[in-house]
Amino acid sequence: MAYLRYLIVSTIFLASATTSILGQTNVLTWHNDNWRDGLNSSETVLNQSNVTPNRFGKLCSAIFDGQVFGQPLVVSGGGNNTVYVATMNDSVYAVDGANCAIINQVSLLQSSEEAAQCTDIGGGQCHMMSPTLGILGTPVIDRTTKTIYVVTESESTAGTCGTSSKKPNSCFIDRLHALDLSTFAEKFNGPVVIAANYGKTSFTAYNHNQRPGLLLLSGVMPNGDSGVYIAFSSIGGSGSPGLNVPSGWVFGYDAENLTAPPYVWNSTPDGEGGGVWASGAGLAAGLDSPGGNTYIYLVTGDGDFTANTGGSDYGDSFVKLTTSLVPSAYFTPFAQDCMNPADQDFGSGGAMLIPDSGSTYYAVATSKPGVVYAMNRATPGGYKPPRSSTCPATGTNLDAEYFIGSTHQYYTTPVSWNSQLYAIPMYDSMAKYQLNVGTVSLCHSKPICTANVSKTAVKFQYGTNLSISASGTTTGTAIVWATAGNGWPTGSSPAPVILYAFDAEHVVSSTIPELWNSGQCPQRDQTGNATKFTLPTIANSRVYLGSMDPTDSTNTRGELDVFGLTSVPCN
Numbered sequence: 001m002a003y004l005r006y007l008i009v010s011t012i013f014l015a016s017a018t019t020s021i022l023g024q025t026n027v028l029t030w031h032n033d034n035w036r037d038g039l040n041s042s043e044t045v046l047n048q049s050n051v052t053p054n055r056f057g058k059l060c061s062a063i064f065d066g067q068v069f070g071q072p073l074v075v076s077g078g079g080n081n082t083v084y085v086a087t088m089n090d091s092v093y094a095v096d097g098a099n100c101a102i103i104n105q106v107s108l109l110q111s112s113e114e115a116a117q118c119t120d121i122g123g124g125q126c127h128m129m130s131p132t133l134g135i136l137g138t139p140v141i142d143r144t145t146k147t148i149y150v151v152t153e154s155e156s157t158a159g160t161c162g163t164s165s166k167k168p169n170s171c172f173i174d175r176l177h178a179l180d181l182s183t184f185a186e187k188f189n190g191p192v193v194i195a196a197n198y199g200k201t202s203f204t205a206y207n208h209n210q211r212p213g214l215l216l217l218s219g220v221m222p223n224g225d226s227g228v229y230i231a232f233s234s235i236g237g238s239g240s241p242g243l244n245v246p247s248g249w250v251f252g253y254d255a256e257n258l259t260a261p262p263y264v265w266n267s268t269p270d271g272e273g274g275g276v277w278a279s280g281a282g283l284a285a286g287l288d289s290p291g292g293n294t295y296i297y298l299v300t301g302d303g304d305f306t307a308n309t310g311g312s313d314y315g316d317s318f319v320k321l322t323t324s325l326v327p328s329a330y331f332t333p334f335a336q337d338c339m340n341p342a343d344q345d346f347g348s349g350g351a352m353l354i355p356d357s358g359s360t361y362y363a364v365a366t367s368k369p370g371v372v373y374a375m376n377r378a379t380p381g382g383y384k385p386p387r388s389s390t391c392p393a394t395g396t397n398l399d400a401e402y403f404i405g406s407t408h409q410y411y412t413t414p415v416s417w418n419s420q421l422y423a424i425p426m427y428d429s430m431a432k433y434q435l436n437v438g439t440v441s442l443c444h445s446k447p448i449c450t451a452n453v454s455k456t457a458v459k460f461q462y463g464t465n466l467s468i469s470a471s472g473t474t475t476g477t478a479i480v481w482a483t484a485g486n487g488w489p490t491g492s493s494p495a496p497v498i499l500y501a502f503d504a505e506h507v508v509s510s511t512i513p514e515l516w517n518s519g520q521c522p523q524r525d526q527t528g529n530a531t532k533f534t535l536p537t538i539a540n541s542r543v544y545l546g547s548m549d550p551t552d553s554t555n556t557r558g559e560l561d562v563f564g565l566t567s568v569p570c571n
Contacts, residue, residue, distance in 0.1 A: 024076035025539045028141040030213025030282035031071070031413065031467075035353040038415030043469035045541035047477045050565060051501045051515045057566045058518070058525040059542075060100035064558035065089045065107075066115065068546030069129070069280070069531050070138035071213065072560060073148075074539040075181065081540055084141065084181075087558050090115045090134035090152040092184060097542055100562055106184035108135075108150070108177055108191070112158035120155060120167055122207055122235025128532065130489040131556060133235075138213035138282060138535075142226060142255065146181045149228045149255065151194070151210045172205040176230065176251075176258055192258040194230070194251060198266035199312075207246040208232040209275075212350070213282030215296065216255065220323040226255040227263075227323060229283055233275025233301060248276040248300050250283070252325050265325035267314050273303025273340070274315040279463055280533045281350020281413040288320065289361055289378040295328060296321040297377065299347035299365045302340045305332055308383040316346040318365060318375050331373070331380035333402075334395035342391075344368045348463075350413040353377070354421075354447065357437040362447045366410030366423055374401040374447040401446050405431065411463020411533065415480065417504055418473050421448060422480050424464045429455040430482060430502065432512055454507040458500060458514060462487040462532070468504060469538040478504035479515065481538060483545065485530025494555055497530035497547050499563065518563075521570035526550075528559035541565065 031038045066089030073084045081097030094104040115134035118126035139150040161171035175191040196203045215229040234246040252263035267274030284297040303315025318331040349366040361377045381399030406425035414423040421433040434449040443449035470478035484498040503513040518525040528547025537544040542564045549557035
């Protein structure tokens with residue numbers, strides 16, 4: 001069945017998936033599970049009848065020492081929710097999910113360090129964040145060992161690093177930390193400085209951006225330990241040829257011994273570009289076929305591409321990696337030669353795995369050109385050259401279904417519930433598609449049906465990642481949650497993020513009904529200012545949303561807003 005996941009969770013996901021134990025839901029990784037489908041299917045309180053302006057709203061807020069870009073994570077126990085929040089000032093907080101009281105906090109900066117300053121780093125290309133670049137990617141939690149893994153970026157303020165106007169690469173440091181969930185003490189020989197050589201290429205913290213959420217897989221190291229996987233792109237994200245853009249990188253560390261040599265993969269070791277940024281999406285992982293093996297799946301941005309001629313460069317590609325980070329298969333659009341110089345990333349969003357069903361397991365990814373792709377995870381299709389040598393290219397792709405989902409760019413990873421797929425392009429509406437999975441035979445056996453598409457009346461200005469909550473497949477419980485921001489700092493001045501709730505099941509004249517949004521009752525529900533690709537977390541009747549403190553004129557402080565059922569009227 002398409003949603004057998006309600007009953008069975010594969011062993012390899014147990015360390016990092018959304019789990020429900022005695023009615024308590026844990027959100028331990030970006031988009032809830034390693035399929036990255038954004039679904040909490042165990043929400044038994046919030047539903048379409050009570051998420052309304054008169055019954056649902058903001059309950060409390062917590063303020064932090066840095067902006068919040070990563071998804072808040074939730075660990076439940078004894079009827080309490082502890083929310084873990086990481087900041088761009090290289091701090092981690094534990095917050096009481098009921099009243100927003102700060103339980104614990106740790107700064108991961110070492111002596112004579114500060115969070116990396118965007119004006120100092122990346123040759124002036126750090127324009128997607130401001131003013132600091134600390135913890136950007138969503139951490140991951142292992143409940144078995146009671147550990148949270150997080151990557152920091154910092155810069156030294158000592159010696160020439162503190163006085164030079166042009167700081168050398170050595171002034172900037174990326175570290176992987178393994179912290180005890182209760183005390184925030186360092187564990188497993190951490191922290192460790194992230195460094196590697198791959199062919200002719202060396203990793204440098206100065207040029208790289210740890211944007212994607214971390215991935216945890218149990219039992220994948222040679223000694224049986226779990227592995228924690230970390231991906232990077234260039235600071236600026238641009239992949240136009242000739243700019244000497246740094247490569248994309250993936251590291252796989254032994255989660256219980258961070259000093260052990262990591263697995264390493266470089267996306268363009270003989271070229272440039274191919275960053276893994278994906279608008280913050282975590283690397284996906286899962287079986288490639290019924291009875292198959294577990295692989296890691298990602299999509300790269302602009303960069304050189306030579307894999308079709310025996311090379312090792314995978315720009316603008318969906319890549320299937322073994323858990324030891326060896327490429328196993330890939331898919332690259334026929335238009336890659338045109339996409340790369342035009343900054344039309346394939347990897348502008350992450351890969352989402354359609355829940356396992358039938359004889360073919362699929363992955364879905366969106367792209368800047370507005371094209372939505374569905375790839376067979378066992379045989380993604382490789383590359384077929386275009387029919388023409390001029391741009392725009394014309395041609396066909398091998399073993400990959402694709403369609404134009406919008407005339408606008410996607411900066412999003414879709415979400416999935418009950419054989420439905422939801423995605424939002426930039427400056428466009430959220431669209432809902434029927435999935436053709438399991439024994440269902442629709443739309444000429446294509447994995448995504450493009451007929452009878454329903455959309456929201458609301459259009460979203462900037463890239464929006466989604467979350468979805470439901471009580472299994474119970475009618476009246478499924479809600480799609482979306483946030484709307486203005487793209488600051490590349491857009492205008494900071495402005496409050498708007499949190500939306502939509503009916504995930506029903507349509508009215510092809511329109512998806514809106515249930516509630518935080519702008520309807522601003523006196524009660526005022527949110528913090530938006531950060532890029534901010535993602536709400538839904539767990540145990542609460543919605544948690546990270547942002548920036550709107551009262552801080554320096555835009556350096558962060559905020560966590562908590563929403564739930566309330567008796568405070570909207571007036």
